[in-house]
Amino acid sequence: MIEVSGLTKHYGAVRAVEDLSFSVQPGIVTGFLGPNGAGKSTTMRMILGLDQPTAGSALIDGKKYSELKNPLREVGALLDAKALHPARSARNHLKWIAQSNGIPTSRVDEVLGLVGLADVAKKRAGGFSLGMGQRLGLAMALLGDPHTLILDEPVNGLDPEGIRWVRDFLKALAAEGRSILVSSHLLSEMAMTADHLVVIGRGQLVADTPTYDFVKNNSHTSVVVRTGHLAEFQKVLQEEQISFEMETDAEQRPVLVISDSTTDHIGALAYSTGVMLYELSERRASLEDAFLQMTGHAVQYHAAVPAASNQEGN
Structure with a gap:
């Protein structure tokens, strides 16, 4: 179990992490998650004792990383x-x-097999692709068969x-x-991998919640309706003061999208x-929608989307 309490890191006037508290439960x-510059990597480095916090603490099973007797057997890490x-x-x-680290050499071949690098075990790591390098990093993190x-x-x-x-x-390791x-910028992947989310922005906690609740509570869910009696049902919705929008589906058929x-x-x-309804379905927002809704204020750099240029006459 990882326990972060009041963790703070200042670099001069820059507040990389500010009074951050959360826990990582076993199982x-x-x-x-967090935008670029939110303080994720700094937080991970402080948990692992690579950076000293300005204030607060980060404990692994009740101890600082530096206090662990056999750290690789207790904590596996992949930062770079x-x-x-x-x-x-x-x-x-x-x-x-x-x-x-006093780990049997037999474990080396075992983890290389686990990450799919057994066939290239004798090749120079400097020639590995980015993906192969990631697999080797994972093998290193798993070397001591750690519980964290x-x-x-x-x-x-x-x-x-x-x-x-x-x-x-x-998921299999967590089940043990x-x-x-785990941090990632691939939000669609996090939606399928993570059971719980810790979200930070500008070094501060934004959310600490189950993934399902984060999406549900920070984004809208809509109801999609397709019917052969479009005008009639629009009138029904208006009489009930239910707001809706008109859209077309993938087959260019008109549908009603009803929020809230x-x-x-x-x-x-x-x-x-x-x-009579031909379609009645729920359109759920994605983790990406919820993430942007919740952290938009904490994005360090904003980029404008360029307007489409007029190509007529070219």
Whole structure:
């Protein structure tokens, strides 16, 4: 279990992290989200003792990282997959780490097999692609078979098969009772991976909640209706003072999109007024929608979308 309490880090006048508190429970995957510059990497570095906090504490099973007797056997971390000697082979890189931490060499081949690098174990790590480097970083994090994992962008550079493998692997590790903190900019992937979310903005806590609740409470859900009696049902909605918008679906058929309502309510309304519906469905907002809604104020750099240029006559 990871416990962060009042964690604060100032670099001169810059407040990278400010009075941040949250916990990472065993048995679930906790996603760590925030815009660029929000303080995620700084927070992870403080948990691992790489940066000293200005105030507050970060404990792993009740101890500071520096107090752990065998840290690699208790905590596995991936912060920078490029932090390796490029001339060493993947196997020798892990073997050196294993020997310096009292981990059996047999574990090296085991984790290389787990991350899919067994066939390239003797190749120089400096020649690895970004995705292969990420897999080697994951192998290093798993080397001591730790009960706590802290991973910063572990799917960066992986192909779809690799991303799915990481997702399933993290869920399997959590199911064994391990504590897992993972950051990612791939919000759609976090929606499928993380059971719980810790969201920060400008170094401060924005949300600490189950993923489902974060999406539900910070974004709108709409009801989509398609009917052969469009004008009639529009009138019904207007009489009930229910707001709606007209859209077209993927097959260019007109549909009504109703906000702040439920399929139960709209279905009952259609039944009571004798309007036949061909479609009655719920359109749920994504984690990305909820994330942008919740953290838009905390984005460090805003970029405008360029207007479409007039190409006539060109």
